[in-house]
Every structure is written in structure tokens, then in C-alpha cells.
Amino acid sequence: MKSRRSSRGFTKPVRNRGQKGGGAVKEKMSKISLQDIAVIYFSPADESWVAHSVYTDQLGLGLTPTKALAELMRLVDKLLAMASTDDSIEYLRKAPEEVIDRLKKCKPFPLEWFEVAHNIARGTYPDGSVEEPADALDADTYSANLGENLCAAA
Amino acid sequence: MGQPNVKWGHVEKFFLARGYEIRHSGGDKIIVAPKHASPTGTRRTVLIGHNYSDHKGEVLAPGHLSAIKRAFGVTREQILAEG
Numbered sequence: 569m570k571s572r573r574s575s576r577g578f579t580k581p582v583r584n585r586g587q588k589g590g591g592a593v594k595e596k597m598s599k600i601s602l603q604d605i606a607v608i609y610f611s612p613a614d615e616s617w618v619a620h621s622v623y624t625d626q627l628g629l630g631l632t633p634t635k636a637l638a639e640l641m642r643l644v645d646k647l648l649a650m651a652s653t654d655d656s657i658e659y660l661r662k663a664p665e666e667v668i669d670r671l672k673k674c675k676p677f678p679l680e681w682f683e684v685a686h687n688i689a690r691g692t693y694p695d696g697s698v699e700e701p702a703d704a705l706d707a708d709t710y711s712a713n714l715g716e717n718l719c720a721a722a
Numbered sequence: 723m724g725q726p727n728v729k730w731g732h733v734e735k736f737f738l739a740r741g742y743e744i745r746h747s748g749g750d751k752i753i754v755a756p757k758h759a760s761p762t763g764t765r766r767t768v769l770i771g772h773n774y775s776d777h778k779g780e781v782l783a784p785g786h787l788s789a790i791k792r793a794f795g796v797t798r799e800q801i802l803a804e805g
Contacts, residue, residue: 614783639771658764
């Protein structure tokens with residue numbers, strides 16, 4: 569993970585260009601690293617769960633929290649892939665304050681659901697499988713740490 | 723009476739007319755601002771995941787319209803006025 573600590577304590581992303589002549593390694597190393605946070609909440613206006621990226625202000629929607637998070641993982645991965653090949657793409661944008669405020673009263677997203685979301689984003693989760701039982705929801709807001717290359721094949 | 727719905731077609735037409743780039747990627751939509759939209763030449767980008775089509779008839783969710791407004795300063799009324 570390439571990152572540096574800012575004066576405000578946040579980990580800032582950096583472009584990792586890799587070395588010349590690296591072939592497949594170079595391809596992998598050209599990805600932008602970003603340690604992001606997703607805030608996952610139910611939005612009555614959207615009639616959906618929303619997963620909102622704190623550092624890119626992108627959002628994923630879904631009928632369940634895992635589907636929303638899976639969509640966000642896929643979108644942020646696409647955004648970083650675009651930015652790694654095109655310097656003009658502005659990929660960092662802070663989410664609005666109301667989303668940041670939700671971080672103060674959220675629960676950690678359950679690890680097993682996170683893994684399901686990860687598999688949905690990678691396209692390795694069987695269609696029709698149940699992501700999480702509705703009665704397992706014990707909060708209306710969750711947060712999850714997003715690492716780099718979330719959708720990369722294992 | 724509620725506000726009229728904004729569909730993807732409205733959004734695509736509005737932004738294409740203003741020099742924005744529209745990309746399609748695996749069912750997802752990507753709106754990229756033109757370089758001249760920012761003094762530094764960087765291009766703001768909004769991605770709309772294909773789950774939006776879970777909403778009836780490719781109607782954009784309010785959350786997506788808010789994201790477009792934050793990124794590009796474009797309101798739903800401006801988009802609908804075009805369409």
C-alpha cells in the first residue's frame with residue numbers, strides 16, 4: 569500500500585506508477601491506491617440502501633446493504649482504473665457533511681456481509697443467493713473500510 | 723403533485739449537448755466533465771451504477787441527482803428543461 573500521512577491525520581492516496589518494463593507487474597502497479605470509507609445507510613428518498621464513498625463522493629444503490637456496497641466497490645474500482653490511465657480524471661471529492669456526520673453514529677458493517685459484497689462486486693457470488701437476512705439488520709447506518717483493487721480477481 | 727421524474731435519457735442528452743463525455747461500462751454510466759469545465763483542466767466524474775435501473779423505467783434516484791448537482795452544479799430542473 570502506497571500512502572502518506574497528511575497533517576490532518578488522513579491517509580492520502582498516491583499514484584503508484586511502478587517501474588519501466590514491468591509487464592503484468594507494471595499493469596498492476598499502475599493502479600491508484602486509496603484507503604476509503606463507505607457509509608452505508610437506508611435512504612427513504614431513494615427507496616434503497618445507499619453506500620457512499622467518503623473520499624470520492626461516489627455512491628452505490630441497492631435493495632440490500634450488501635448490494636449497495638458491492639455496487640460502490642465496483643464503481644470506485646472503475647474510477648481509480650480510469651484515473652490511473654488519465655491524469656485529468658479528478659477522483660477525489662469529499663462526501664457532503666451529512667454523510668460524514670453519519671460516521672459518528674454508525675456500526676461497523678458485519679464482516680460476513682462485507683465478504684458477500686466483495687464477491688458480488690467481483691462477480692463471483694451465485695445469482696439468487698441471499699446476501700443477508702432482513703431481520704439481521706440491527707442498525708440503519710453502517711461503515712466499512714474500503715481498500716485498493718477491491719474488484720481485482722483473487 | 724410530485725416532481726417529474728428524471729430519466730437517464732434526459733441526463734445523457736443534457737450533458738452530451740454541453741461537451742461532457744458519456745461512457746458506458748458493463749451497464750454502469752459514467753459522466754466525465756470536459757477539460758474546459760475547470761480552470762485546472764481536471765475533469766470531475768460521476769458514476770451511476772446499473773442498480774439505478776432497479777428504479778422504474780431508468781428513473782434516476784434522488785441520490786444520483788444530488789451527486790450530479792454536487793459534482794457539476796446542475797439541477798434536476800435544468801436537466802428537465804432540456805428534455
